[in-house]
Amino acid sequence: MENRLAKAKDLLRREGLDGLLVQSPANRRYLSGFTGTAGSLLITEGESIILTDFRYTRQAKEQCALFTATEYKSDVWEALSGLLKEHSIKRMGFEDGFITYRQYLDMKKRLEGADTVPVGESLNLLRMVKDDSEMRLMRKAAEISEKALEYAMPLIRPGTTEREISKALVSYMIQAGCSGPAFEFIVASGWRSAMPHGVASDKEIEYGDFVTIDFGGKYQGYCSDMTRTFVVGRCSPKQKEVYDTVLTAQLTAIERLRAGITGREADEAARSSIEKAGYGRCFGHGLGHGVGLKIHEAPALSPRGDIVLKPGMAVTVEPGVYIEGFGGVRIEDLVIVKENGVENLNSMGKELIVL
Ligand SMILES: [Mn+2]
Structure with a gap:
């Protein structure tokens, strides 16, 4: 203090x-x-x-x-x-x-x-660079959110509604020590997954759906934020292609992230990867944002992100591809910027899971 x-x-x-x-x-x-x-x-x-x-x-x-x-x-x-x-x-x-x-x-x-x-x-x-006590709380918030997703995964199947999944995530996180959700969760399945901010609705999960889940908890004031996208039942070749495009972009951006680059340069790493795959027009938001006591704070990783990243900044890395009428994929990790790379607060796998 x-x-x-x-x-x-x-x-x-x-x-x-x-x-x-x-x-x-x-x-x-x-x-x-x-x-x-x-x-x-x-x-x-x-x-x-x-x-x-x-x-x-x-x-x-x-x-x-x-x-x-x-x-x-x-x-x-x-x-x-x-x-x-x-x-x-x-x-x-x-x-x-x-x-x-x-x-x-x-x-x-x-x-x-x-x-x-x-x-x-x-x-x-002033809040951008986190101190050790803040990092500890953010690690804990991220850890609880991963456990919550593991807990809720069996629910991701035909017949469950998006809201039921959201509810399971919230109740697990509160039971595990969070004060509550860090924001209104996005659980977007099938055609709704093409909406980057499709908050959980009463739609039921259907066979063949993409299901994008973007959520996080608040632990002693500090937020976590993560996204995973699953496919239910069967995965089409196009779904696989879109998923792999987003995953490659996400891994490329994480590889590029380190102290000394700007938010714009981090964003550009993911953006050019998606453009190369031919989906440039389907990635309409920034790569990520700072997280801390607030779910969205500085610095922005986006085409307008001119802040130079420093060790200790906590940011999300969340590229996505959204195709109207088909669906969308977003994959998001929360990382802490280090001198020569990042500490990823998420350890859950990112290979496509067909549930
Ligand atoms: Mn986010």
């Missing part, structure tokens, strides 16, 4: 701010350890304060050892206004990507006298 707070103070200096207001759940938790659903951090060079209401006073004191916990009565802006004066904060950074327009107007009105400065992505970017 000291290191994380030090990163926030670097940001203060870099942006010429006297204070930083942090209210988004992920950044708040990252910097303070606070897991409650409401609260504001005010970080200055010399002091770190967490403002909560009555419901969270005790929790804030217990969880945020590096912060002074202060309870406000009913109006957080009034409390903040007092703190800004007390600490002579003239320029305060705020999370423009998080607060609503209504909150923004409130803030401007109530914190009159202080300049409020949008910090853009800079605060979120």
